Amino acid sequence: MKRREFINLSFMAGGGLVLGFNYSCVSTKRDKFISKGEKYLFSPFIEISDEGTITIYAPIPELGQGVRTALPMILAEELDADWEQIVVKQAISGDQYGNMAAAGSTSVSRFYEPLRKAGATVKMMLKIAASRHWDVSINELKTKDSYVINTLNGKKLSYFELAEAASEVPIPETVPLKKVSEFRIIGKAKKSIDLLDIVTGKAVYGLDATIDGMKYVAIERCPVRGGKLLAFDAQRSLTVEGVLKVIPIEPYRPIAYAEILGGIAVIANSTSAALKGKKLLSVDWDFGETQKENSLIYREIFEELKNKPWEDELRKTPNYTTETKADDEVIDFEYEIPFWAHYCMEPMNFTAHFSETECLLKGPNQRPQLIQDLVSQIYKIPLEKVVVESTLAGGGFGRRLAVDYALEALIVSKESGLPVKVIWTREDDVMHDYFRTISFHKMKVGIKKGLLNSWFHHIMTKPIGDGPIYEVQGAADLPFIIPNIAIGYSKFPTNIQIGSWRSVAHTYNSFVVNNTITEVAAFLNEDPLEFYLKLMDTKDIVTIKLPLRGDRGEVVCDMRRLRAVLVKAAELANWNQYNKTSNSAMGLACAFYKTSYAAHVVEVEKNNGRIKLKRITAVLDCGRVINPLGVKAQMEGSISDAITVSLKSNITIENGQPQEINFDTHPVTRLQDMPELQLNIMDSNEEPSGAGEPPFPSVAPAIANAIFRLNGNKTRKLPISI
Amino acid sequence: MIKLNVNNKEYYVDVKSDERLLWVLRDHLDLKGAKYGCGIAQCGVCKVHINGKALPSCIIPVGTVIGSKIITIEGLASPDGKLHPVQKAWMEENVPQCGYCQPGQIMAAAAFLKDNPNPTNEEIEGVMSGNVCRCGTYDRIKKAIKILISGD
Numbered sequence: 059m060k061r062r063e064f065i066n067l068s069f070m071a072g073g074g075l076v077l078g079f080n081y082s083c084v085s086t087k088r089d090k091f092i093s094k095g096e097k098y099l100f101s102p103f104i105e106i107s108d109e110g111t112i113t114i115y116a117p118i119p120e121l122g123q124g125v126r127t128a129l130p131m132i133l134a135e136e137l138d139a140d141w142e143q144i145v146v147k148q149a150i151s152g153d154q155y156g157n158m159a160a161a162g163s164t165s166v167s168r169f170y171e172p173l174r175k176a177g178a179t180v181k182m183m184l185k186i187a188a189s190r191h192w193d194v195s196i197n198e199l200k201t202k203d204s205y206v207i208n209t210l211n212g213k214k215l216s217y218f219e220l221a222e223a224a225s226e227v228p229i230p231e232t233v234p235l236k237k238v239s240e241f242r243i244i245g246k247a248k249k250s251i252d253l254l255d256i257v258t259g260k261a262v263y264g265l266d267a268t269i270d271g272m273k274y275v276a277i278e279r280c281p282v283r284g285g286k287l288l289a290f291d292a293q294r295s296l297t298v299e300g301v302l303k304v305i306p307i308e309p310y311r312p313i314a315y316a317e318i319l320g321g322i323a324v325i326a327n328s329t330s331a332a333l334k335g336k337k338l339l340s341v342d343w344d345f346g347e348t349q350k351e352n353s354l355i356y357r358e359i360f361e362e363l364k365n366k367p368w369e370d371e372l373r374k375t376p377n378y379t380t381e382t383k384a385d386d387e388v389i390d391f392e393y394e395i396p397f398w399a400h401y402c403m404e405p406m407n408f409t410a411h412f413s414e415t416e417c418l419l420k421g422p423n424q425r426p427q428l429i430q431d432l433v434s435q436i437y438k439i440p441l442e443k444v445v446v447e448s449t450l451a452g453g454g455f456g457r458r459l460a461v462d463y464a465l466e467a468l469i470v471s472k473e474s475g476l477p478v479k480v481i482w483t484r485e486d487d488v489m490h491d492y493f494r495t496i497s498f499h500k501m502k503v504g505i506k507k508g509l510l511n512s513w514f515h516h517i518m519t520k521p522i523g524d525g526p527i528y529e530v531q532g533a534a535d536l537p538f539i540i541p542n543i544a545i546g547y548s549k550f551p552t553n554i555q556i557g558s559w560r561s562v563a564h565t566y567n568s569f570v571v572n573n574t575i576t577e578v579a580a581f582l583n584e585d586p587l588e589f590y591l592k593l594m595d596t597k598d599i600v601t602i603k604l605p606l607r608g609d610r611g612e613v614v615c616d617m618r619r620l621r622a623v624l625v626k627a628a629e630l631a632n633w634n635q636y637n638k639t640s641n642s643a644m645g646l647a648c649a650f651y652k653t654s655y656a657a658h659v660v661e662v663e664k665n666n667g668r669i670k671l672k673r674i675t676a677v678l679d680c681g682r683v684i685n686p687l688g689v690k691a692q693m694e695g696s697i698s699d700a701i702t703v704s705l706k707s708n709i710t711i712e713n714g715q716p717q718e719i720n721f722d723t724h725p726v727t728r729l730q731d732m733p734e735l736q737l738n739i740m741d742s743n744e745e746p747s748g749a750g751e752p753p754f755p756s757v758a759p760a761i762a763n764a765i766f767r768l769n770g771n772k773t774r775k776l777p778i779s780i
Numbered sequence: 781m782i783k784l785n786v787n788n789k790e791y792y793v794d795v796k797s798d799e800r801l802l803w804v805l806r807d808h809l810d811l812k813g814a815k816y817g818c819g820i821a822q823c824g825v826c827k828v829h830i831n832g833k834a835l836p837s838c839i840i841p842v843g844t845v846i847g848s849k850i851i852t853i854e855g856l857a858s859p860d861g862k863l864h865p866v867q868k869a870w871m872e873e874n875v876p877q878c879g880y881c882q883p884g885q886i887m888a889a890a891a892f893l894k895d896n897p898n899p900t901n902e903e904i905e906g907v908m909s910g911n912v913c914r915c916g917t918y919d920r921i922k923k924a925i926k927i928l929i930s931g932d
Contacts, residue, residue: 122878122915249874256879257867259813259853263880266812274807299796330795330803403817403825403880403914452815452880453914484818691877691915698916721822721912730905732918 098225100180102154103133103173106221112137112204113145117155118165119423120148120252121454122695123750124688125165127251131684132170135243136177136236138201139217146251151426151446160424161459161558163651163748166684170746178233180224187223188215238682238743247687252450264422264449265481267409272477273302274329275470276336279321281489282345282714283555290322294338300331304339305473307466314522315460316432317555319490323470329481348553348714356711359551360394360498360518368516368546370526372534372604378512378542385504385511389581391574393501394775395566396708398494398559399716401726404452405487408467411477416443418477419468422451424458432465437472455699456558460492488719492557493709495520495529497566498550503578504542510578510593512542517567518550522557525549527606532567532649532755535613537600537620538575538593554711560699561751564651565758572647572759573773577766586646586763587628594621615650623657623677623740624648630736631659631675638767641665642672645763647756653744654752655679658697658760661733662768669765669780671701671733674757679740681747686739693737693753700757701727705777782842786811787855797843802826804842805852813853813883817912824911825884828852834891853883856890866890869924877915885911885921893928 097107105113114130130146133139149155157168181201188206189196192213200207204217217224255261280287292304302325309320324335408421417433426446433444451458467480482490497519504512513536519529526534526547534545559565579589595617602613628634628646636644641664648657659675676693683689707724709716718724762773765780784791786809793808805811805828814837817825821836828837829851856864863871866889876882885908892899892907899907904925913921 120878122880124877249871250876250879252879253871253874253876256876256882257863257870257886258857259811259883261879262812263815265816266806328795328799328803328807330799330807333803401914403823403878403912404815405817450880451878453878455914481816484820687874691917691920694919695877695916698913698918720820721818722820726912726914727916727918728909728912729918729921730909732916732922735919 098221100183100225101176102149102152103176104137104180106217108218108221110143110218111145112139112143112217113147115149116146117149117158117169118160119158119426119448119451121160121422121424121451121458123160123165124250124685124691125160127248128166128684128688129169129173130251131243131248132173133177135241136174137181138203140203141243141248143204148448151430151448153441158425158427159459160454163654163750163752166746167748174235175233178235179230182230182233183224183227184217184220186227186230187220191215191220191223244684245682245686248685249687262449263404263452264407264409264420265404267420267447267449267479269409269411269418269420269477272409272411272479273325273327273474274332275323275325275467275478275480276332276483277307277321277323277466277470277480277486278336278339278341279319279486279490280343280345282343282348283319283553284346284348286344286346287320287322288342288344290339290341292322292339294340295324295335298326298331298335298338300327301335302326303474304335307469307473310469312432312436312465315428315557316462316465318462318466318469323474325470325474325476325478332481333483345714351552351554351714352712353710356496356552357394363518363548363550364392364498364500364516366548368548370547370605372526372530372547373543373545373602375541375543378544385506387505389503389505389578391499391501391503391570392774393499393570395497395499395569396710396776397496397554397716398565398703399488399491399709399718399724400453400455400457400559401488401724402451402453402455402457405484406463406482407480408464409477409479410464410467410471412468412472415439416445417468418445419464420447420449421464421467422449422454422458423461423464424451424454425461429461429464432461433468455560456562457492459558484721485719488709488724489716490555491716492555493716494559494565495556496550496552496554499566499570501570501574503574505578505582508582510540513540513544515545517545517547519563519566520550520552520554520556527610528562530563530567530604530606532564533571534604535602535615536571537595537602537615537617537650539595540593553714560696561651561754564649564751564755568647568649568755569759569762569776572649572756573762576645576647576759576763577772580766587624587633590624590648591621616653616655619655619679620648620650623655623679626738626740627657627659627675627677630677630738631661631673633659643764643768645760645765645767647759647763649755651748651752651755653681653747654749656753656756658756660760660764662761662764664768669768671731671761673734673736675736675738676753676757677738677740678749678753679742680749680752681742681744683739683742684746689739689749690737692749694735696753697735697757698727698732700754700761701731703776704758704761705780708777782846784842784846784850785848786850787852795842798841800838801828801840801842801845801850802837805837811852811854815880815883817881822912823881824888825881827884827887827911829887829891832891832894834888853887856886864890865928866893866924869927872927873920873924875917875920875924877917881911881913885913889921889925893925898929
């Protein structure tokens with residue numbers, strides 16, 4: 059299997075591989091895209107009809123991160139298309155698009171060059187067609203708003219009129235790309251391409267997708283991971299009007315990110331009947347070993363692990379000794395950052411139809427090609443006979459990088475012989491989530507002559523793969539000047555299912571690192587802003603080598619950019635002029651994620667004994683911005699997410715079962731919780747980098763720092779108790 | 781057979797009276813604008829108007845709304861296709877991200893502003909906090925409502 063990402067299945071959270079991406083255009087008129095011979099497919103990404111539409115195929119699924127708008131903007135820019143006329147369609151899973159995964163905040167950075175080239179190439183083909191038509195040199199032609207203009211006489215030909223002739227032009231090998239100063243779409247605020255459909259209720263999410271003749275399915279799965287089915291009785295379920303059949307589904311785990319838990323599937327004529335039938339099932343489970351897991355056990359495991367040497371050493375400066383006797387004073391920190399659930403607004407679901415020769419799957423997902431690859435491999439069906447259609451997704455946040463629920467739906471279709479839509483209730487969705495791992499941290503910070511002299515950090519988590527890869531990001535890559543550093547990792551044993559969650563390990567590591575630094579600043583009686591600036595290397599670029607595979611073995615932090623976002627946030631928030639009172643305070647934090655940099659300043663105030671977030675200032679440097687509206691939305695979303703996990707909710711485990719499985723026990727940020735926001739995107743000529751995850755890591759520690767500066771509350775566990 | 785008045789049309793559906801309105805709308809009437817999010821009236825993505833009030837259709841037995849005037853997001857615009865002012869304001873502020881919760885948000889805002897065209901900030905926060913958005917579009921929801929209040 060040489061395709062794309064299949065070979066890389068065990069480390070899924072971060073950057074996507076781009077394997078075998080054919081950037082060139084294919085001007086062949088492919089039958090399946092042609093209706094009555096009037097549409098011309100110029101590349102996998104662009105189709106121009108002679109009736110006046112330019113269709114851009116969006117390669118990456120939309121989950122609210124804005125890719126269905128941002129990626130077409132890049133292509134339309136170089137094509138010189140009229141943005142208002144662009145139609146965006148979701149691409150069906152296929153090799154021609156490269157890596158289609160929505161992962162690691164890499165969509166824009168991966169597709170920036172390919173989409174520019176695709177747009178510029180088609181524009182050139184249209185110009186060549188026009189130059190032949192008018193018999194003038196290409197140099198005399200301009201393009202604007204989907205027209206080729208003859209500058210000699212002002213005559214115009216639309217792209218639609220030229221489409222057929224252009225489709226027969228040989229594909230140019232190299233084409234010039236625009237200068238930044240020529241951009242008319244990139245960098246401009248563009249509203250969501252799906253806006254009208256969404257506000258009128260016409261937008262199609264997974265839950266709304268249909269396949270002819272489909273039945274509705276609800277599945278009872280074991281509430282404890284790894285439990286086994288002993289017996290079940292479906293008699294009462296089968297009495298529900300509309301329930302057609304009840305079938306057991308075997309557990310099956312082809313890969314870690316597609317673990318089919320197995321269970322009892324109730325197949326019905328309607329969602330109501332399936333849900334009612336599910337409730338009436340009587341099932342006996344053997345919960346197995348995992349039922350012994352609970353919060354107290356985790357604490358005991360930590361107490362044991364923290365006193366042992368770490369399993370993997372990540373960094374150690376030459377003179378570091380575990381007992382840094384050289385320090386005048388050593389401050390100990392122990393943190394527990396709990397499991398977090400994704401709580402996607404749209405619970406998991408998928409619609410599927412299995413046959414021995416071809417399969418159709420529709421639904422909300424972050425990795426259409428993984429679904430396609432798995433189905434093709436497991437059932438020995440050629441890739442092109444496995445059609446995966448990505449619907450809009452009601453959120454993703456990393457949950458839909460796992461494709462268990464898609465494969466499960468196909469299995470139910472196969473076992474029942476029916477096209478099906480499998481619907482997860484909210485409780486199913488949370489109970490069987492791929493949580494952000496619980497993590498424990500032991501830290502020791504040594505002070506010598508009023509300076510931070512030593513830094514010891516032992517990270518304990520359940521890894522996504524078989525060892526530390528993602529798990530140490532945001533900690534092992536500490537870019538600050540500290541003379542003695544020792545950082546190591548140990549696996550935390552738990553059988554709870556874990557996976558990727560918006561910014562992955564930065565969620566916990568950036569929290570503990572920032573929280574520790576700001577507390578040390580207070581210990582030394584220093585202003586945290588000044589303290590951070592002192593810790594930032596005078597070098598422009600800091601390169602950290604880590605004993606990790608691939609490009610994770612070298613982390614580069616541009617200290618100029620990190621300093622700049624922090625200074626900007628402080629300036630916008632009036633940090634230096636701010637007068638702390640007994641009822642209000644500000645806190646701050648900063649972080650880098652790949653090549654994006656963010657800083658936050660949080661202001662809290664106390665009213666009648668209640669602490670409230672008053673204002674948050676957020677600054678993000680994500681390189682060149684494609685759509686400022688999309689980037690700002692991600693900055694706001696990060697703040698909303700961070701408020702939930704730092705002040706409101708987490709997942710606790712009792713008897714091996716997640717406890718907070720619906721919104722009544724797991725409060726999330728609501729409109730009344732949102733503080734006043736001040737957002738700033740740095741102007742940058744750097745390559746575009748990510749915006750979905752990078753604005754998240756520094757929010758929660760800035761909140762904790764503000765509360766600490768208000769009332770001295772030292773956070774050692776999330777959510778913060780206030 | 782149950783007779784329902786939805787979006788000013790009469791429908792006859794063959795369902796039990798204890799079935800939840802949400803699934804009747806979605807599975808039987810093919811009106812899928814109202815979404816499923818929690819099933820326990822906590823998140824608001826399923827809100828529709830019942831006699832002018834925005835209510836969570838996920839817990840409402842269909843038998844209790846026989847004879848009620850039900851409006852879903854699909855019926856919010858006027859019959860000639862002219863968008864409701866709330867829909868227009870949502871577009872103006874580019875409120876949605878993933879968009880899944882927005883039909884519920886819009887229905888909540890539309891019913892609320894009809895009853896209370898000049899709400900205070902506290903009233904806006906109180907009512908609109910009945911709807912969850914996991915993308916965090918709250919700031920733009922507030923701005924869109926402000927547009928409607930100021931009549932811009």
